[in-house]
Amino acid sequence: MNLSTLTRASSLSTTITSTTLRRSITISSSSLSYTPTSTNPKTPLFLRPPIFTATLTDLQKFQNWAKTLTSSIGSSFKDSDNGPDSTILHRELNWFIEDAVENPNSLLTQSETEIGRVVKLRAELGDLYTLWKQRIEKRRPFQYVVGCEHWRDLVLSVEEGVLIPRPETELIVDLVCDVMKMNEEMKSGLWVDLGTGSGAIGIAIARVLGEFGRVIATDLSPVAVHVAQFNVKRYNLQDKVSVMQGSWFDPLSGFEGRVAGLVSNPPYIPSGHINGLQAEVGRHEPILALDGGEDGMSDLLHLCNGAEFMLKSGGFFAFETNGEDQCRFLVDHMKSVHNNSFCDLKIIPDLAGIQRFVTGIRS
Amino acid sequence: MTSNILRTAYRRRSSSILSPYQSISTFFQSSSHPQSIDKQQNHVSGFEFISKNAYGFSSVSNKRSTLSCGCCFNNTQMWFSTQTAVEPSTSDGLTVDDIVANQWTILDESESDWKSHASAVAQSIRLIKKRLKWKKLKVRLEMLSIQIEKPDLWHNPVHAGKISREHGSLMGKMKEVNGLERELIDHIDMIKLAHEEDDPDLELESVKALLRMRQSVKEKEHEALLAGEHDSCSCYIEVQAGAGGTESMDWAGMVMQMYKMWAQRHGYGVTVVDEMRGEIAGIKRATLRVDGEYAYGYAKAEVGAHRLVRISPFDSAKRRHTSFAAVAVTPILGDGSHHVQINESDLRIERYRSGGAGGQHANVTDSAVRITHIPTGITAACQNERSQHQNKASAMAVLQSRLDQREMARQAQMNAQYTQSLTDNSFGNQIRSYVLHPYRMVKDLRTNFEVSDPDSVLEGEIDDFILSFLTDSMDKENEEV
Numbered sequence: 001m002n003l004s005t006l007t008r009a010s011s012l013s014t015t016i017t018s019t020t021l022r023r024s025i026t027i028s029s030s031s032l033s034y035t036p037t038s039t040n041p042k043t044p045l046f047l048r049p050p051i052f053t054a055t056l057t058d059l060q061k062f063q064n065w066a067k068t069l070t071s072s073i074g075s076s077f078k079d080s081d082n083g084p085d086s087t088i089l090h091r092e093l094n095w096f097i098e099d100a101v102e103n104p105n106s107l108l109t110q111s112e113t114e115i116g117r118v119v120k121l122r123a124e125l126g127d128l129y130t131l132w133k134q135r136i137e138k139r140r141p142f143q144y145v146v147g148c149e150h151w152r153d154l155v156l157s158v159e160e161g162v163l164i165p166r167p168e169t170e171l172i173v174d175l176v177c178d179v180m181k182m183n184e185e186m187k188s189g190l191w192v193d194l195g196t197g198s199g200a201i202g203i204a205i206a207r208v209l210g211e212f213g214r215v216i217a218t219d220l221s222p223v224a225v226h227v228a229q230f231n232v233k234r235y236n237l238q239d240k241v242s243v244m245q246g247s248w249f250d251p252l253s254g255f256e257g258r259v260a261g262l263v264s265n266p267p268y269i270p271s272g273h274i275n276g277l278q279a280e281v282g283r284h285e286p287i288l289a290l291d292g293g294e295d296g297m298s299d300l301l302h303l304c305n306g307a308e309f310m311l312k313s314g315g316f317f318a319f320e321t322n323g324e325d326q327c328r329f330l331v332d333h334m335k336s337v338h339n340n341s342f343c344d345l346k347i348i349p350d351l352a353g354i355q356r357f358v359t360g361i362r363s
Numbered sequence: 364m365t366s367n368i369l370r371t372a373y374r375r376r377s378s379s380i381l382s383p384y385q386s387i388s389t390f391f392q393s394s395s396h397p398q399s400i401d402k403q404q405n406h407v408s409g410f411e412f413i414s415k416n417a418y419g420f421s422s423v424s425n426k427r428s429t430l431s432c433g434c435c436f437n438n439t440q441m442w443f444s445t446q447t448a449v450e451p452s453t454s455d456g457l458t459v460d461d462i463v464a465n466q467w468t469i470l471d472e473s474e475s476d477w478k479s480h481a482s483a484v485a486q487s488i489r490l491i492k493k494r495l496k497w498k499k500l501k502v503r504l505e506m507l508s509i510q511i512e513k514p515d516l517w518h519n520p521v522h523a524g525k526i527s528r529e530h531g532s533l534m535g536k537m538k539e540v541n542g543l544e545r546e547l548i549d550h551i552d553m554i555k556l557a558h559e560e561d562d563p564d565l566e567l568e569s570v571k572a573l574l575r576m577r578q579s580v581k582e583k584e585h586e587a588l589l590a591g592e593h594d595s596c597s598c599y600i601e602v603q604a605g606a607g608g609t610e611s612m613d614w615a616g617m618v619m620q621m622y623k624m625w626a627q628r629h630g631y632g633v634t635v636v637d638e639m640r641g642e643i644a645g646i647k648r649a650t651l652r653v654d655g656e657y658a659y660g661y662a663k664a665e666v667g668a669h670r671l672v673r674i675s676p677f678d679s680a681k682r683r684h685t686s687f688a689a690v691a692v693t694p695i696l697g698d699g700s701h702h703v704q705i706n707e708s709d710l711r712i713e714r715y716r717s718g719g720a721g722g723q724h725a726n727v728t729d730s731a732v733r734i735t736h737i738p739t740g741i742t743a744a745c746q747n748e749r750s751q752h753q754n755k756a757s758a759m760a761v762l763q764s765r766l767d768q769r770e771m772a773r774q775a776q777m778n779a780q781y782t783q784s785l786t787d788n789s790f791g792n793q794i795r796s797y798v799l800h801p802y803r804m805v806k807d808l809r810t811n812f813e814v815s816d817p818d819s820v821l822e823g824e825i826d827d828f829i830l831s832f833l834t835d836s837m838d839k840e841n842e843e844v
Contacts, residue, residue: 082719087640088729095728095749141726150749167714167730167751168722269723280726290723322722351714351732351751352721 041230044147044157050102050120059101059119066093066132073136081278083139092135092142099146100128139279149198156198156231161223163289165200168350169265172318173204175348175359176261179316180208186316188212189260194248194303195219197289199228199241201263206232206240215241218251221288248299249306259310265320266299268292296322297329304334308341311362324355331358451541451548453555459485459544472574477554480573484547487580488540494587494837495536504533524699529592536590543583546576586657588833593771594660596694599636599764603648605668605687609641610678614671615688616645617821622665623651624823631655636757637744644677650761652695659694664829666692667794674800683800687793693768701763702770711735712755715744734758741765795828797821810835 054062070089077083084092098104102120123131134140143149143164149156151165152173158164180186187210193202195218202217209215217232219225228243244251252259269290274282281290292299300319307317321327327347334342342360350356452458462485469486470479507530510516517523550573557566589595600622604615626633632654639647653662668687675684696702715733719725731746732754743761748754797805797817805820805828806813812831814820820828 082725084728088727091747092728142728143726150753152750152752154750163723164726166722166725167727170750170752265723267723273724278725281724285726320722322724323720350721351712352717353713354721356722 041157041227042147042159044099044155045122046099046146046148046155047157048122050122052121052124053118054121054125056107056117056119058125059097059107059121062125062128063093063097065129066096069132069136077139077279081276083278083280089136093132096128096132096135096142096146099148139283141280141284144284149200151200152204154200154203154231154235156200156203157227157234158198159223159227160284161221161286162227163197163224163285165198166265168352168354168356169201169320170204171348171350172201172263172265172320172357173208175318175357176205176263176316177208179261183314184210186213186260189315190255190258191215191261191263192252192255192259192310193217194262194264195266195289195299196228196243197224197265199231199243201265202228202241202243203231203235203237205261205263206237207235209240213240216252216255217241217243218246218248219243220245220247221286224286224289248302249310252310256309257312259312260315262303262307262311262315262317263319264303266292266303268296268300268320268322268326270294270296270322292322297326300326300330301333304330304338307362308338313362315362316359317362318357318359320357321355327355327358334360451545453548453551455555457548457551459488459547462547463489472577475567475570475574477551477570477573480570480577481547481551483577484543484573484580487577487584488543488547490584491540491543491580491587494584495540495590497540500533500536504530504537507533528700539583543576543580547573550576585830588830588837589657589660591660591663593694593696594663595657596659596696597631597652597654598659598662598695599693599761600651600653600662600665601648601691601693602646602651603689603691604641604646605689607684607686608677609643609645610675610684611686611688612641612643612645612647613677614645614669614686615648616641617671618669618688618690619646619649619651621821621823621825622653622662625825626651626653626655626658626823628823629655629658629661631658635747636761637746652757659692661826661829661833662692663694664832665690665794665825667792670793670796672796672798672800693764695760695764696767701767702774703763703766705736705759705763705766709737711737714751716746730754732758734762736762736766739766739769741769807832 067090070093071086073086073089075085078085097107100122101107102122107119121128131145135142135145141164143158144160147157147159149158149164151167152170156165176191187208191202191205191209191213193199193205193215196202197219199217202215206213206215215237217228219228222245225243225245232238232241232243267288267290269277269292271291271294273296274287274291276282277290300321303317303319311317319330321330324347331345331347334345341363343363345358345360347355348357348359450458450460452461462481465482467478467482469483470476472480507526510526511530516526550569553569554566554573557563557569602615602619602622604612623633632652634652634654636650636652638649641647668689671686671688672683674681678684712732712734714730716729716731717725717727728749729746730748730751731744732751733742733744734755735742741762743758743765745754745757745761748757794809795805795807797820799817803817804813804815805817807828810828810831812828814827
C-alpha cells in the first residue's frame with residue numbers, strides 16, 4: 001500500500017467514526033436519558049452483552065479525548081464543592097473502560113501489529129462519548145454512568161432515584177459481623193434494613209447469616225425497591241431477603257418484638273445543607289434519601305422510637321448519622337426518653353475518624 | 364523391524380529399572396557361588412549400592428559382603444526416605460558423571476551428534492546440581508526425613524507443617540534431577556540400541572528426543588537458580604522516586620512501566636495496588652502486585668537503586684540530569700507460611716484523602732485505605748480498588764508481605780548461615796545505570812552486564828540482567844561455601 005492510499009484510508013475511517021458518533025449522540029438522548037421513570041432497573045454497563053464493536057484505534061481515540069477532557073478539570077471541582085479532582089476522574093475513566101470493554105486485559109497486551117484489531121464493547125462507542133461527557137460536564141455520578149457501585153465485596157446495580165451506597169456504610173456490616181461472632185444466635189434471627197436503597201446492607205447481612213436467618217429490607221421509593229430486588233436476585237438471595245415498599249416500619253406490622261437486628265442509613269443531612277451539596281449528590285441523587293429535616297434528625301428519631309417496640313430483648317441496632325453531634329444527641333435521647341429500653345449504647349467512628357454510628361442493645 | 368527393536372528396548376529398559384531388585388536375587392545366588400560375584404559386578408549397576416546399603420541383607424550374607432557393608436548403617440535411612448543412592452547408568456555402565464568426565468566436544472544444537480547433545484545435557488545437570496547445592500541438599504533432606512519420622516512431630520503443627528513443606532520441596536527437586544539423569548541415560552541406551560540394531564529411523568528419532576531434552580534442560584538451569592525458600596512466590600514490586608522532583612518522578616514511572624511490561628511478557632498477572640502520581644509526570648511511589656510462579660525469585664534481583672542519565676524533557680535549558688528510583692521487592696507467602704501473625708489490635712486502619720463531612724454529603728469513588736502496624740510503624744496503603752472493603756483487604760496483604768519480609772531479614776541476620784548475598788542489596792544500593800545521553804547503554808553495576816539498547820530494556824527486556832545477576836550471586840555463594 002502506498003502512502004496516498006494510506007492517507008485516503010485513514011481519512012475515510014475518520015469520516016465513518018464522526019458520522020457514527022453524531023448518529024449515536026442523537027439517538028442517545030432517548031436511550032441514555034437519566035430521569036428516574038422506569039420500573040425496570042437498568043442493567044449495569046458491565047453486565048450488558050458485548051454486542052458492539054470498535055477498532056482499537058477508535059477506542060484509543062476515545063480514550064485520548066476523554067483523558068484530555070478529564071485533565072482539563074484539574075482541581076476545579078474540588079475547589080468549588082469538594083468534588084473529585086482530575087486524578088480521581090482519570091481512575092474513574094479507567095474503570096469506565098474496564099466496564100465497557102469485553103476483555104479489558106487484552107488492551108494491556110496490545111502490540112503494534114494489532115492496531116487494526118477490533119474490540120468488543122458493551123455500549124456503542126458513540127455512547128461512551130456521551131456518557132463521559134455527562135460525567136464531566138453534568139457531574140453525573142460515576143456510579144450512575146456505569147450503573148453500578150462496588151461496595152464491600154459486592155457489585156450493586158444503581159441508577160437515578162436510588163442512593164449510591166457510601167463506603168462509610170460498609171462498616172455497619174462489620175459491626176453486625178462482630179455482634180454475630182459474640183452471639184451465634186443472631187445468625188438465625190430476623191434482620192431489618194430500613195431505607196435499603198440499592199439493598200446494600202441487607203444483601204451483605206444476608207450473606208453472613210446462618211441457614212435460618214432472614215432479612216426484610218424496606219424502602220419508600222418504588223425505584224429503590226425494584227433496584228434492590230434486582231440486586232437480591234443477582235446474588236441469588238431471594239429466599240433470604242424480602243424487599244418491601246413502605247415508609248420505615250409500616251411494612252413490618254406483625255413483627256413487633258421479634259426483630260433480632262435493625263440497621264439503617266436514613267436521610268440525615270439537615271435541610272439547610274442540601275443546596276450546598278457536592279454537585280454529584282445535590283443535582284443527581286434522590287433528595288428523599290438525603291434530607292433529614294431541619295436538623296437532619298427527624299428520621300433518626302423516628303427509628304429510635306420504632307426500634308424500642310420492634311426489637312426483641314437482646315436485639316441489636318446500628319444507625320448511621322451525620323457525625324458527632326447527631327451521635328451524641330441520639331445517645332442522650334435514648335438514655336433520657338427511652339430510659340431502660342436500651343443498653344450498651346456506643347458511638348463508633350468511621351475510618352476517616354468521624355463519629356458516624358450509634359449502636360446499642362434492646363434491654 | 365522397528366517394533367522388534369522397541370520390544371528389545373523395552374526389555375532392556377525394564378531390566379535397568381529393575382536392576383537393584385535383580386541384584387538382590389543375584390546377591391543371594393552369589394553368596395552360594397562366590398565366583399559369580401565378580402562377573403556380575405561389572406554389569407549390574409545396583410549391586411554395589413545393595414551391598415553397601417541393604418543392612419537387612421548383611422546379616423544373611425557371607426563374610427566378604429559383610430565387610431563391604433561397613434558403612435551401611437546410616438545409609439539405610441537414605442535408601443528408604445530419599446531413594447537417591449542408585450546412580451543410573453547405561454547398559455554399558457556409563458554414568459552422568461562419566462559423560463561429564465569424558466568431555467565430549469559440545470557442538471552447536473544444529474549438529475546432529477548425540478555425544479555432543481549428551482555432553483551438553485550432562486553439563487546442565489551438573490550445573491543444576493551445583494546450583495541446588497546438591498551435597499548440602501542431600502544432607503538437609505536426610506535430616507528432614509529423620510525429623511519427619513519422629514512420632515511426636517505433629518505435637519507442634521506449625522513446625523511440622525514447615526518441616527513437611529520443606530521436605531516435600533527438596534524431595535521434589537531431588538526427584539526431578541534424578542529423573543533428568545535417568546532420562547539422559549535412557550536416551551543414550553536407546554540411541555546405542557538403535558545403532559546396534561541398524562535402525563536409522565529410530566536412531567534419528569532418539570537423537571531428536573535427546574536434542575529436545577537438551578533444550579528443555581536449559582530452562583531447568585534457570586529454575587535451579589531459584590531454589591530459595593520463597594522464590595516460587597508471587598510478589599510486590601515497589602518503586603519510589605528519588606530526590607529531584609518531576610524528572611525523578613518521571614523516571615520512577617518509567618521503571619514501573621518497565622516492570623509492568625516485563626511481568627506481562629512473562630504472563631504474570633499485574634495489578635497496581637497503590638500509586639501516588641507526580642503532580643506533572645510519573646509517580647512518587649507505586650506498588651505493583653505481580654502474580655505468578657517464580658515472580659519473587661526473578662524480581663528480587665531488581666532490589667536497589669536504579670539510576671537514569673538523560674537530557675531532561677522537563678528542563679527548558681536541556682541540561683543533562685541524573686535521577687534515581689528505588690525498588691523494593693517482597694514475596695507474597697501462601698496462607699499458613701506467614702512469618703508474622705498480625706494482631707488486629709496492633710493496627711490503625713484509616714481512610715485517607717477524604718476531606719469534608721463524608722457520608723451522605725459526599726459522592727466518592729475514592730476510598731483509599733492506609734493501615735499502620737503500630738508496633739513496627741510499617742504502613743501499607745491501597746487506593747486502586749473500587750470499594751473500601753477491597754482496598755482494606757489489599758492493603759492488609761501488602762502489610763503482611765512487608766512484615767514477613769522484615770521478619771525474614773531479621774532471622775537471616777541471626778542465622779548467618781542462611782544469609783544470602785541478596786540481602787546485602789539494601790533498598791539504597793545502586794545496582795544499575797541507564798544512560799540515554801551522551802551515549803546509550805544500560806549497565807548492571809553488580810555483574811557488569813551491559814546492553815547498548817536502553818529502549819528494549821525499558822520495554823521490559825530485563826531477563827538477561829536478572830539471570831546474569833542470579834548466576835553471579837549463586838556462584839559467589841558457592842565460592843564462599
